[in-house]
Amino acid sequence: MTDAAGNALAEKGLPEMKGWLLKWTNYIKGYQRRWFVLSKGVLSYYRNQSEINHTCRGTISLHGALIHTVDSCTFVISNGGTQTFHIKAGTEVERQSWVTALELAKAKAIRAIECEEEEETETAHVVPSQEISSVVRDLTDRLESMRTCYDLITKHGAALQRALNDLETNEEESLGSRTKIVNERATLFRITSNAMINAGNDYLHTAEAQGHKWSKMLHHEREQRQRLEEIIEQMAKQQSQMEQAAVLVRQNKPVSSSSGAGTAGSLVTSDEEMEFFDAEEHGYSGSGRSPESPDCERGTFILKMNKRRSSSEDQVEGHLEGSSSESDEQKRTVQTVQQVCLVSAPRVASGGQGDDDDDVDKALPAKESADSIYGRNWNPDLIKKRRDRVPDKPNHPISLWGIMKNCIGKDLSKIPMPINFNEPLSMLQRLVEDYEYTEILDYAATCQDECEQLAYIAAFTVSAYATTTNRTGKPFNPLLGETYECDRMDDYGWRCLAEQVSHHPPVAALHCESKNWTCWQEFSMTSKFRGKYVQVNPLGGVYVQFPNSGRRYSWRKVTTTVNNIIVGKLWVDQHGEMEIRGSQAAEGHKCILNFIPYSYFSRDVQRSVKGVVMNKDNEVKWVVRGTWDMKIEIAPVLKTSGSVSSPTYTTGEFKLAWRRRPAPPDSDKFYNFTTLACQLNEEEEGVAPTDSRLRPDQRLMEQGDWDESNKEKLRLEEKQRTERRRREAEAEEAAAEGRPYPAYEPMWFKREKEEGSEEYVHVFKNTYWEAKAAQNFEGCPDIY
Numbered sequence: 001m002t003d004a005a006g007n008a009l010a011e012k013g014l015p016e017m018k019g020w021l022l023k024w025t026n027y028i029k030g031y032q033r034r035w036f037v038l039s040k041g042v043l044s045y046y047r048n049q050s051e052i053n054h055t056c057r058g059t060i061s062l063h064g065a066l067i068h069t070v071d072s073c074t075f076v077i078s079n080g081g082t083q084t085f086h087i088k089a090g091t092e093v094e095r096q097s098w099v100t101a102l103e104l105a106k107a108k109a110i111r112a113i114e115c116e117e118e119e120e121t122e123t124a125h126v127v128p129s130q131e132i133s134s135v136v137r138d139l140t141d142r143l144e145s146m147r148t149c150y151d152l153i154t155k156h157g158a159a160l161q162r163a164l165n166d167l168e169t170n171e172e173e174s175l176g177s178r179t180k181i182v183n184e185r186a187t188l189f190r191i192t193s194n195a196m197i198n199a200g201n202d203y204l205h206t207a208e209a210q211g212h213k214w215s216k217m218l219h220h221e222r223e224q225r226q227r228l229e230e231i232i233e234q235m236a237k238q239q240s241q242m243e244q245a246a247v248l249v250r251q252n253k254p255v256s257s258s259s260g261a262g263t264a265g266s267l268v269t270s271d272e273e274m275e276f277f278d279a280e281e282h283g284y285s286g287s288g289r290s291p292e293s294p295d296c297e298r299g300t301f302i303l304k305m306n307k308r309r310s311s312s313e314d315q316v317e318g319h320l321e322g323s324s325s326e327s328d329e330q331k332r333t334v335q336t337v338q339q340v341c342l343v344s345a346p347r348v349a350s351g352g353q354g355d356d357d358d359d360v361d362k363a364l365p366a367k368e369s370a371d372s373i374y375g376r377n378w379n380p381d382l383i384k385k386r387r388d389r390v391p392d393k394p395n396h397p398i399s400l401w402g403i404m405k406n407c408i409g410k411d412l413s414k415i416p417m418p419i420n421f422n423e424p425l426s427m428l429q430r431l432v433e434d435y436e437y438t439e440i441l442d443y444a445a446t447c448q449d450e451c452e453q454l455a456y457i458a459a460f461t462v463s464a465y466a467t468t469t470n471r472t473g474k475p476f477n478p479l480l481g482e483t484y485e486c487d488r489m490d491d492y493g494w495r496c497l498a499e500q501v502s503h504h505p506p507v508a509a510l511h512c513e514s515k516n517w518t519c520w521q522e523f524s525m526t527s528k529f530r531g532k533y534v535q536v537n538p539l540g541g542v543y544v545q546f547p548n549s550g551r552r553y554s555w556r557k558v559t560t561t562v563n564n565i566i567v568g569k570l571w572v573d574q575h576g577e578m579e580i581r582g583s584q585a586a587e588g589h590k591c592i593l594n595f596i597p598y599s600y601f602s603r604d605v606q607r608s609v610k611g612v613v614m615n616k617d618n619e620v621k622w623v624v625r626g627t628w629d630m631k632i633e634i635a636p637v638l639k640t641s642g643s644v645s646s647p648t649y650t651t652g653e654f655k656l657a658w659r660r661r662p663a664p665p666d667s668d669k670f671y672n673f674t675t676l677a678c679q680l681n682e683e684e685e686g687v688a689p690t691d692s693r694l695r696p697d698q699r700l701m702e703q704g705d706w707d708e709s710n711k712e713k714l715r716l717e718e719k720q721r722t723e724r725r726r727r728e729a730e731a732e733e734a735a736a737e738g739r740p741y742p743a744y745e746p747m748w749f750k751r752e753k754e755e756g757s758e759e760y761v762h763v764f765k766n767t768y769w770e771a772k773a774a775q776n777f778e779g780c781p782d783i784y
Contacts, residue, residue: 017101019094021045024086024758031088038101041109043077043085060085062106064505067099067743068751068760075099076760079505086758096740103743104735107728110504135210142203149196156192160185231532231566245601341648342623373659374439383491386679392669394704396420419709423473423671424702426692428484428498429680430475431510431523434542436676437463438494438514440658445516445546450582450589451621452636454613457544457553457580458591458624459632459657462609464557465574466660469607469629470672472562472570476698476713478508479720481747481781484692485768486680495769501746501762503724507540509749511764519544522761529565536560541754541761551586555579558595573598574607574628583756588616595628612637612649623651631659688768688777690747694784716784747780 017038022031023045034045037052044059046052060083068076072092078084089095163185167178437460444456478500487495496512507524522540538557545552558576575597582589593611596604607629613622620640626632634657639650664675671677681702683693692698697712727744734741749762771777 016040017098019098021098022088024088031086036087036098038098038105041105041112043102045085058083058085061109062102063109065106066502066505066507066760067102067106069095069099070753077102078760084758100735100740103741104731106504107731111725111728135206139203139206139210142199142206145199146196146203149192149199152192153189153196156185156189160189235532242600341642341646342625343648343650373656374443387682388664388675388678389666390424390670390673390678390681390702391704393671394706396706419476419697419701419706419713421474422476422701423471423673424698425475425677425681426478426482426484426695426698427475427523428478428482428500428508428510428692429486429677431498431508431521432484432486432496432512432680433467433674433677434464434521435492435494435496435512435519436661436674437466437658438492438512441517441519441544442493442514445548450551450586451613451615453546453551454553454580454582454586454589454591455622455624455634456657458593458611458613459626459634461542461555461578461580462593462626462628462632463658463660465628466630467672467674467677468560468572468574470572470668472572473671476692476695477506478692479695479716479783480724480744481690481783482692482695483688483690483748484680485687485772497748497764497768499746499748499762501749501751502744503720507762509746509762509764511749516548517544517546520761520764532563533565534562536562541759543754543761545584550584551582552584553580553582553586555581578611590614591624593624620647620649623649624657625654626658629660632657686772686775688772688780690780690783696784720783 021036023034025032035049036045041062042059044056065079073095074088076086163182440460444453447453480503483499485497489495494514498510501507501509510521512519521542524539525536527536537559541554543554558578561573563571574595578593580591591613596608607627609628611624612620614620620637623635633654635651635654637649642648697709700709731741748768751760752763754761
């Protein structure tokens, strides 16, 4: 939180509280006594009271934090994964006092910051010329009144001075008449002076009121100008570097690796510094192996792996406890870098040579069909007839820069954007698209070997990004309590339910079940508009469990960046590291996937994904390679050689684990939707009254009535704000009376501690499908 925001919170009288509490530190030292201070909407802690003025051990902003009660004395505060405080009070009464104060501080912090943002929004827009003319005319009139008063004061002041002089020198007239004249002149002078004072006050008040507004507007414009100058400077540097590289290419000269890496670093749209490594030899290409070396394939890539510190290292860290800007899990991990070399084992000649795709397809685990590389045993008579497209997207031009210039540096989830930037789907429906290729999970459920199963799960996690290459529309932000059900047992073999379970921070929970597996996830994100690009950092975990084997796996999604927001064609990139961890019967197994950032000067295939699967002894057993927009191949490791920092893996034949389905014809006319995406918002009877299909603004947008959709969107957002303010007022009233106020409870999910970790996630109550069968949706909120 910025200093300005903190001062604003302080001015609005946010509650403050101090006291001793026990905070969980690590598994060696357990709970330790710490001095906690709640002030300005921020909870901070110190080792003792003497550290308050110089050493803060950790802070967490309550704006966007989740507060959860564990037991009679313990509660947890989390801001979505990066920071989590596990706190224990001495008594239940003390715990309730802190939780009440924290909830009240959170509500007031949200309101205070939103008021600041609304005020900034009001003053950020350019003042219309009519308003400027009106204000200038008003100030001119008031200034003219002051000048008139000044002339009158000068006139009556001179007359009063003459009367006073006559009072001293003129002896012919009576004293009474001379005194009367002086009193008259003095009265006129006093009246004129009062008029001058009033005119001066009016001018000052008007100038101060407009001056504050114009000062904030000027400050905002200066910030925007500075950001634009930085963007233009960066674009100029990139253009110069690309021109130099183009000259070298025309002269058939190699581009230096230092130049390439530096340029790539400047082109990558990330807040953090990222390293780029060009492959020494092609490890993977879309067309397969080089014809010059059909029997042996080599490739290198950089692998970054997180390793947990030992208990002794944890103990040392316990003595050096500092800021809690990172989660406990992040603190207990260190990163190692390996340069991996892949060597394919020689193949036995079969009398003919085909292309690489043919070789891969021969290794498929099941016969390929038009719909899936795994084949599907669908009964056409049992499949429900569904639509295969949505109405075409209308052409509604809009001034992109006029809207986006005031959004630089802000969280996109808090900006009231027109639907022109949206697609007619909710974020809940967009999450369901992750399960388009669940036939991979169906096949993974049949794998006996944990590492092979994990390789297929890796392919499934990558498949969730397939549609993001050309899907640049923003999904509708779900309303609190909004749900979405998708029952595809007749064709895909699964059914799922998603619900928006929190509004500050925005959190969605999803549960998907099949006869072979169960998958659930909690999705939240932070997003920032940086002028040239939008970066989305997902928070929350994804989990899948195979009940027959008792194996469970979990992972977190990578960063998504939408580039060329202002100039050029929009394009999407996925980058970062994904670690898939096994638990329960798969404890100790893991997969490390690296999503390689896009680079103009990389010799590797763009949008590539590379990784390895390791067993519980940290031995690499499978290799994963491919691109997140097209296909993933996997291969077993037959032999490992080389050093620990530069291992060489000899692999067996690669086989295709996932391939993207072709896009529907003319999909570019209807938001680049896949067939599944077209069917998600299809009207259906018997769904909950909170279902996304019933959301009016989204339906109007799909039907092409964008003007009415924008009006409905504003109405729904205002209705949600009104409901939130009502709850905040009730919470403040309860706090003033010293009684607890129940936090918002989702309808179909409940928050529980995730097994094997210190995190809390929303899990399915398993009551929705029974309620739907009985058509009993009593208790659902009225959100539309």
